[in-house]
Amino acid sequence: MSFFVANTGSLTSELKLTDGAFGLGRLPERLQPNSVTDLVCGFCSTGCGLTAHLQDGQAVNLTPTAEYPVNIGMACPKGWEALTPLTAPDRATKPLLRNQDGLLEEANWDIAIQTFCNRFKQIQATHGNSSVAFISTGQIVTEEMALLGALAKFGMGMVHGDGNTRQCMATSVAAYKQSFGFDAPPFTYQDFEESDVIVLVGSNLCIAHPIMWQRILRNPHSPRIIVIDPRTTETALAATQHLAILPKSDLTFLYGIANILIQNGWINQPYIDAHTEGFEEFKTHIKEFDWQAVAAATGLRISELIHCAEAIAHGKRVSFWWTMGVNQSHEGTRVAQAIINLALMTGNIGRPGTGANSITGQCNAMGSRLFSNTTNLFGGRDFANVQHRQAIAERLNIPVSVIPDENSLAYDQIVAGIESGQIKGLWFIGTNPSHSWIDQSALNDLLKKLDFLVVQDMFYTTETAQQADLILPAAAWGEKEGTFVNSERRIGVCRKIARAPGEALADFAIFRLIAHYWGCAELLSEWSSPEAVFQILKRLSAGQPCDITGIRDYRMIAENGGIQWPCLDNEDLASNQRRLFTDGKFFHPNQKARFCFEAPRFPEETIDSEYPFTLLTGRGTSAQWHTQTRTSKSAVLRQLYPEEIYVEISHADANRLKVKTGDWIGVRSRRGSLQARVVIAGTVQEMQIFIPMHYRETNLLTKSSFDPYSRQPSYKYCAVALFKP
Numbered sequence: 001m002s003f004f005v006a007n008t009g010s011l012t013s014e015l016k017l018t019d020g021a022f023g024l025g026r027l028p029e030r031l032q033p034n035s036v037t038d039l040v041c042g043f044c045s046t047g048c049g050l051t052a053h054l055q056d057g058q059a060v061n062l063t064p065t066a067e068y069p070v071n072i073g074m075a076c077p078k079g080w081e082a083l084t085p086l087t088a089p090d091r092a093t094k095p096l097l098r099n100q101d102g103l104l105e106e107a108n109w110d111i112a113i114q115t116f117c118n119r120f121k122q123i124q125a126t127h128g129n130s131s132v133a134f135i136s137t138g139q140i141v142t143e144e145m146a147l148l149g150a151l152a153k154f155g156m157g158m159v160h161g162d163g164n165t166r167q168c169m170a171t172s173v174a175a176y177k178q179s180f181g182f183d184a185p186p187f188t189y190q191d192f193e194e195s196d197v198i199v200l201v202g203s204n205l206c207i208a209h210p211i212m213w214q215r216i217l218r219n220p221h222s223p224r225i226i227v228i229d230p231r232t233t234e235t236a237l238a239a240t241q242h243l244a245i246l247p248k249s250d251l252t253f254l255y256g257i258a259n260i261l262i263q264n265g266w267i268n269q270p271y272i273d274a275h276t277e278g279f280e281e282f283k284t285h286i287k288e289f290d291w292q293a294v295a296a297a298t299g300l301r302i303s304e305l306i307h308c309a310e311a312i313a314h315g316k317r318v319s320f321w322w323t324m325g326v327n328q329s330h331e332g333t334r335v336a337q338a339i340i341n342l343a344l345m346t347g348n349i350g351r352p353g354t355g356a357n358s359i360t361g362q363c364n365a366m367g368s369r370l371f372s373n374t375t376n377l378f379g380g381r382d383f384a385n386v387q388h389r390q391a392i393a394e395r396l397n398i399p400v401s402v403i404p405d406e407n408s409l410a411y412d413q414i415v416a417g418i419e420s421g422q423i424k425g426l427w428f429i430g431t432n433p434s435h436s437w438i439d440q441s442a443l444n445d446l447l448k449k450l451d452f453l454v455v456q457d458m459f460y461t462t463e464t465a466q467q468a469d470l471i472l473p474a475a476a477w478g479e480k481e482g483t484f485v486n487s488e489r490r491i492g493v494c495r496k497i498a499r500a501p502g503e504a505l506a507d508f509a510i511f512r513l514i515a516h517y518w519g520c521a522e523l524l525s526e527w528s529s530p531e532a533v534f535q536i537l538k539r540l541s542a543g544q545p546c547d548i549t550g551i552r553d554y555r556m557i558a559e560n561g562g563i564q565w566p567c568l569d570n571e572d573l574a575s576n577q578r579r580l581f582t583d584g585k586f587f588h589p590n591q592k593a594r595f596c597f598e599a600p601r602f603p604e605e606t607i608d609s610e611y612p613f614t615l616l617t618g619r620g621t622s623a624q625w626h627t628q629t630r631t632s633k634s635a636v637l638r639q640l641y642p643e644e645i646y647v648e649i650s651h652a653d654a655n656r657l658k659v660k661t662g663d664w665i666g667v668r669s670r671r672g673s674l675q676a677r678v679v680i681a682g683t684v685q686e687m688q689i690f691i692p693m694h695y696r697e698t699n700l701l702t703k704s705s706f707d708p709y710s711r712q713p714s715y716k717y718c719a720v721a722l723f724k725p
């Protein structure tokens with residue numbers, strides 16, 4: 001530690017790294033001892049406000065913020081327990097470098113970053129600039145994402161950088177862009193309380209977004225809640241109508257519902273005429289989706305279809321919401337657009353309680369979508385567009401030549417690039433793909449082929465970190481500053497309420513160090529602190545649909561209980577519940593929304609006699625977060641979920657297989673196999689099983705298969721067999 005401080009003392013002043021950005025030492029002065037400070041939760045995209053209670057400047061407790069407009073005094077177990085992972089014993093506290101014996105060894109920052117730069121520069125010199133790539137996350141603050149995007153792509157010459165948000169939100173992005181002309185989720189959470197019909201497609205709100213579910217429970221209009229999910233989830237159990245659709249038959253189902261609406265004249269023709277294009281073609285396309293065919297393909301009864309269509313037709317304020325049951329599909333983009341089409345044709349958009357609403361996953365997936373400079377050029381622009389590159393170069397006062405003129409490869413293409421030899425160096429930031437990526441063994445084999453693998457994480461024990469050549473220890477949520485953007489486009493502030501352990505640095509500070517050692521610090525001299533970057537992002541957003549030039553600073557955000565984009569000068573923030581498209585104008589040049597559609601396709605792998613079961617995966621409990629690096633550290637949360645991997649099996653299948661709850665059973669796919677505890681449950685249908693994603697082994701089974709437009713992995717469908725171990 002003393003060595004480190006001595007060594008970086010000069011760097012700190014040279015780089016103007018503030019204490020807050022560094023994750024080290026003193027806490028910012030405004031945090032008085034024994035006071036409280038408000039910040040946004042760092043787990044899910046709901047973006048709840050939490051109040052940290054401080055003793056001697058350190059947070060000792062968290063409570064939900066009563067007046068925050070998102071959660072209004074509520075929090076889920078993860079929010080209450082968010083401090084616990086910060087003090088876990090496996091926090092990465094020093095850089096770790098793999099030595100010649102193949103062991104990870106402590107190194108100081110100087111050596112770590114020198115090695116980082118030397119190795120990546122060497123690779124670029126031999127194989128070209130685009131042979132080094134990065135994969136980032138939806139779980140760091142926007143300012144860090146933006147700095148990384150600028151550093152890697154403008155400073156280090158990288159072309160390829162994607163995010164774990166590809167696993168999660170890419171489908172919604174592709175769908176919105178084509179349908180609305182911009183990646184623009186239109187809703188505000190107030191809509192949960194104002195709808196009279198709420199349609200949830202592939203979304204288990206009770207588990208994955210418990211506070212959004214609480215918002216539905218506050219709805220005074222006794223809304224009809226329709227859940228479309230193959231499983232009888234906690235959310236489905238609480239619904240008015242549950243449509244236990246056959247997995248991956250959503251597109252047929254939604255076209256069938258559209259057909260019923262059209263045939264009965266239950267559409268809003270004036271809205272369609274005034275604000276959309278492509279409806280006549282859509283109408284022709286869906287003619288063949290008659291009730292019998294749709295019922296057969298979806299496993300639903302005709303009466304269920306009609307019942308659902310009637311509810312949508314007779315609702316005055318119908319809102320449609322979707323999450324991973326839609327996005328993680330081989331044809332997710334078209335499914336999302338089929339939902340959008342229903343909202344458009346019934347005029348359920350731009351009014352309170354309506355909308356075609358994609359719910360995001362990670363705390364800052366929305367920040368990543370617009371400001372990470374990965375698949376979009378800053379502010380939702382296009383790398384391949386010369387005017388867009390010019391606009392960014394001017395606003396940043398950098399040469400346009402440093403901006404790549406091609407779009408990044410998508411995550412799966414970067415992985416494929418390792419196989420083909422195109423990608424030789426890789427840098428993971430805030431994601432744990434050795435656990436979470438689809439068809440995990442294939443990825444883990446490929447990671448061994450890399451010349452240099454860097455993992456930047458708050459823990460050194462993650463499955464991915466353990467494979468790295470270099471681990472960079474990162475400060476976590478609560479140990480640094482910046483902003484997140486939640487599902488309803490609300491920007492919220494994160495505060496530093498704890499010291500990072502050992503020599504761990506905020507991702508922001510790590511990026512600044514790298515810029516310095518790489519030799520591109522001058523290009524990024526203005527990117528000196530999170531607040532400074534926020535000011536840059538305002539400039540980059542100007543004139544785009546996500547314009548935030550009207551937000552003065554973090555203080556203004558905090559004082560308003562978060563601020564939704566867009567926010568131009570003199571925006572009226574009084575209601576602080578703003579939705580898009582209230583004027584019926586969309587972001588395409590002709591201001592119309594488009595009906596996008598396509599014939600349904602079968603998934604690449606379907607069940608057969610050898611692999612007769614369908615494997616569904618997803619969230620298990622509200623106490624588990626993804627690969628469990630954080631939530632498994634809390635003794636409280638651990639009480640709330642099964643420690644061992646389990647598989648949900650229907651009563652009928654369990655009887656046939658002669659297994660009971662608690663037995664071990666083997667599950668095999670063409671990619672790999674695992675053993676899990678049987679849980680006989682009414683949640684799954686016959687010949688379908690469910691395994692939560694939180695256990696390391698789950699993605700041994702899943703099959704690499706992607707939506708062609710979004711390149712999002714289809715995690716929720718593959719063929720498996722069960723066997724007695």
Ligand SMILES: Nc1nc2c(c(=O)[nH]1)N[C@H]1C(S)=C(S)[C@@H](COP(=O)(O)OP(=O)(O)OC[C@H]3O[C@@H](n4cnc5c(=O)[nH]c(N)nc54)[C@H](O)[C@@H]3O)O[C@H]1N2
Nearest residue numbers: 202203204208247248323324325361362618619622625626
């Ligand atoms: N507790 C907790 N909360 C979380 C997370 C977490 O790890 N833990 N992660 C966050 C993140 S990043 C995300 S992206 C969200 C995800 O939030 P959700 O998408 O709500 O969660 P999942 O369980 O992945 O998937 C939702 C449902 O899709 C259903 N499904 C599977 N196949 C199909 C299908 O073909 N059609 C339909 N209609 N449904 C299908 C599954 O049965 C499942 O119930 O949750 C966020 N919130």
Ligand SMILES: Nc1nc2c(c(=O)[nH]1)N[C@H]1C(S)=C(S)[C@@H](COP(=O)(O)OP(=O)(O)OC[C@H]3O[C@@H](n4cnc5c(=O)[nH]c(N)nc54)[C@H](O)[C@@H]3O)O[C@H]1N2
Nearest residue numbers: 168430431432436456457458474617618626627629693715
């Ligand atoms: N089978 C199956 N697989 C899935 C899914 C599914 O439904 N089924 N869902 C997919 C989805 S939607 C998602 S979003 C992904 C999630 O997959 P991952 O992104 O791999 O999951 P996390 O566990 O959230 O990983 C985040 C990592 O960042 C670290 N970290 C936390 N905070 C910080 C920070 O401030 N800085 C840095 N540098 N590191 C930090 C954590 O310790 C952790 O290692 O999983 C996907 N995988």
Ligand code: SF4
Nearest residue numbers: 041043044048076079
């Ligand atoms: S619902 Fe999401 S944002 Fe709210 S406390 Fe839970 S994890 Fe945090």
Ligand SMILES: [Mo]
Nearest residue numbers: 167168361362
């Ligand atoms: Mo996600």
